[in-house]
Amino acid sequence: MSSVWAIFKREFAAYFATPLAYVFIVIFLFTMGAFTFYIGRFYESNIANLSIFFSYQPWLYLFFVPAIAMRLWAEERRTGTMELLLTLPVPLWATVVGKFLAAWAFTGVALALTFPIWITVNYLGQPDNGVILASYIGSLLMAGGYLAIGACISATTNNQVIAFVVSVVVCFLFTVSGAPLVIDFFRAWAPLALIDAVASFSFLTHFLAITQGVIDLRDIIFFFSLIALFLTANIVIIDLKRVG
Amino acid sequence: MIEISGLTKRFGPITAVSGIDLTVGRGEVLGFLGPNGAGKSTTMKMAAGFLAPDGGYARICGHDIETDTLEAQRQLGYLPEGAPAYPDMTPRQFLGFIAQVRGLSGDAARNAIAAAVHKTELDPVLEQPIDTLSKGFKRRVGVAQAILHDPPVLIMDEPTDGLDPNQKYAVRQLIKAMSPDKAIVISTHLLEEVEAVCTRAVIIDRGRIVADGTPAELLARSHHHNAVTLIVPAAQADAVAARLKSIPAVADVQQAVSNGEASVTAFPKDGALLIEDVSGMASRENWDVKELYAEAGRLDEVFRAITTHDATRARESRA
Numbered sequence: 265m266s267s268v269w270a271i272f273k274r275e276f277a278a279y280f281a282t283p284l285a286y287v288f289i290v291i292f293l294f295t296m297g298a299f300t301f302y303i304g305r306f307y308e309s310n311i312a313n314l315s316i317f318f319s320y321q322p323w324l325y326l327f328f329v330p331a332i333a334m335r336l337w338a339e340e341r342r343t344g345t346m347e348l349l350l351t352l353p354v355p356l357w358a359t360v361v362g363k364f365l366a367a368w369a370f371t372g373v374a375l376a377l378t379f380p381i382w383i384t385v386n387y388l389g390q391p392d393n394g395v396i397l398a399s400y401i402g403s404l405l406m407a408g409g410y411l412a413i414g415a416c417i418s419a420t421t422n423n424q425v426i427a428f429v430v431s432v433v434v435c436f437l438f439t440v441s442g443a444p445l446v447i448d449f450f451r452a453w454a455p456l457a458l459i460d461a462v463a464s465f466s467f468l469t470h471f472l473a474i475t476q477g478v479i480d481l482r483d484i485i486f487f488f489s490l491i492a493l494f495l496t497a498n499i500v501i502i503d504l505k506r507v508g
Numbered sequence: 509m510i511e512i513s514g515l516t517k518r519f520g521p522i523t524a525v526s527g528i529d530l531t532v533g534r535g536e537v538l539g540f541l542g543p544n545g546a547g548k549s550t551t552m553k554m555a556a557g558f559l560a561p562d563g564g565y566a567r568i569c570g571h572d573i574e575t576d577t578l579e580a581q582r583q584l585g586y587l588p589e590g591a592p593a594y595p596d597m598t599p600r601q602f603l604g605f606i607a608q609v610r611g612l613s614g615d616a617a618r619n620a621i622a623a624a625v626h627k628t629e630l631d632p633v634l635e636q637p638i639d640t641l642s643k644g645f646k647r648r649v650g651v652a653q654a655i656l657h658d659p660p661v662l663i664m665d666e667p668t669d670g671l672d673p674n675q676k677y678a679v680r681q682l683i684k685a686m687s688p689d690k691a692i693v694i695s696t697h698l699l700e701e702v703e704a705v706c707t708r709a710v711i712i713d714r715g716r717i718v719a720d721g722t723p724a725e726l727l728a729r730s731h732h733h734n735a736v737t738l739i740v741p742a743a744q745a746d747a748v749a750a751r752l753k754s755i756p757a758v759a760d761v762q763q764a765v766s767n768g769e770a771s772v773t774a775f776p777k778d779g780a781l782l783i784e785d786v787s788g789m790a791s792r793e794n795w796d797v798k799e800l801y802a803e804a805g806r807l808d809e810v811f812r813a814i815t816t817h818d819a820t821r822a823r824e825s826r827a
Binding site: 266267270271273274277278281282343344345347348350351352353354355506507 | 553557559560577578579581588593594596597605608609610637
């Protein structure tokens, strides 16, 4: 456990050692605001809740989260620190988990800094703060899902651009797997059970369920098992790369 | 303390390392030599647990690097090729991270960092991002990281690459000072480094060990081993060469002229000692000798002979 903490601390500090963290957070907050107030017409809607704000999040995460995840392993490989990291007496799972948790905590910080919008909506009306809290939790879980996918893909390459592009595509498929675009493709030939299975992988479906204010254990389990699955794949990929 | 047996690594159709056997004990400093691409780094990467071997095993203090990885890595200090470090950390932060990962905390960590910093003379740059350091300092940060936990086994890939002569000297002194109670393997391109710090030299070529012995033993294989050179006026050179050839133990005499002076070298038969015969003859014949010296041998010559000879043979066997 202490090695997870050591890896986490180094990785988390690394975000703030360069302008990366500040640039990312500023642009993330600006984009969130722009979508909510201008495109989402938050004021004109005259509704005192944050459903507009949260409805854009899956689509913004689609680009922002792979941008964080792409460097996780690709950069270690490119600079050669991967060799250092893997020859230190740290179990591989601890390295994978520590790095993932650091990236997750960083997205948590960025998400938490959207709090002015929560203050705004409370100033303007009486929103259901329970629903808002549930939505924030759901949002963080969804970000974790995207991150785990991105981290796993980052481990396959030493090229950050490739890691980013592939992650965006894979994350997109997970986002929309409940939408007609994907389902129609399967509907023509696949058995109903498979269609249901594919649809059940949709981030959108699970996230929207949570933003209704209902924290269903199944939605939570979905995101956690997805994270566990991709982190396991992450470990396997790094181990396979050792074989050469 | 390091046991390597039958270690093999293939990358696709290429066999980078092919059945290397090596045992290194306490007090030994083994110099790992070989042309670029001979498999030095690959062997070290396998011994440190970064690459998985396709065959054979490596043990550090009795712990197999593949099956008992963490225990083996605890006993090992490893400097990877190119001395990688996190560019945005300062050496102090970086060494702090390494200490924490290696389970050192509080005073133990502070003392270990202070000792490593002192030994590698990193004090002036402790608070600068590693990114901004010169090549020499970066290399020393890597060395400091490897020796931080005072490991019984040290494997360092080119520890003096990029250092200036003073820094090279300092790192070599450091290696020598640590050597009595450690098993150390260093790879290098610098043959003088082998003579300066190593108790044993291993030359590998195309994935195989082609020579293994003390530096003196390798030197004895040199054409120049015990050869004697005289510097005489150019006008006397032919006469001197003719007389030297008359000594029974002399196999061959070569001469080279530059700036009116000739350097005449007598090569011995079977490494026989010539110096007394030659100096005796020089005083009897009243040659105008400016310099007279015997050579222990030239490591670069041995290196070239072993590794290029091998390459030629490979070309022939393919043809």
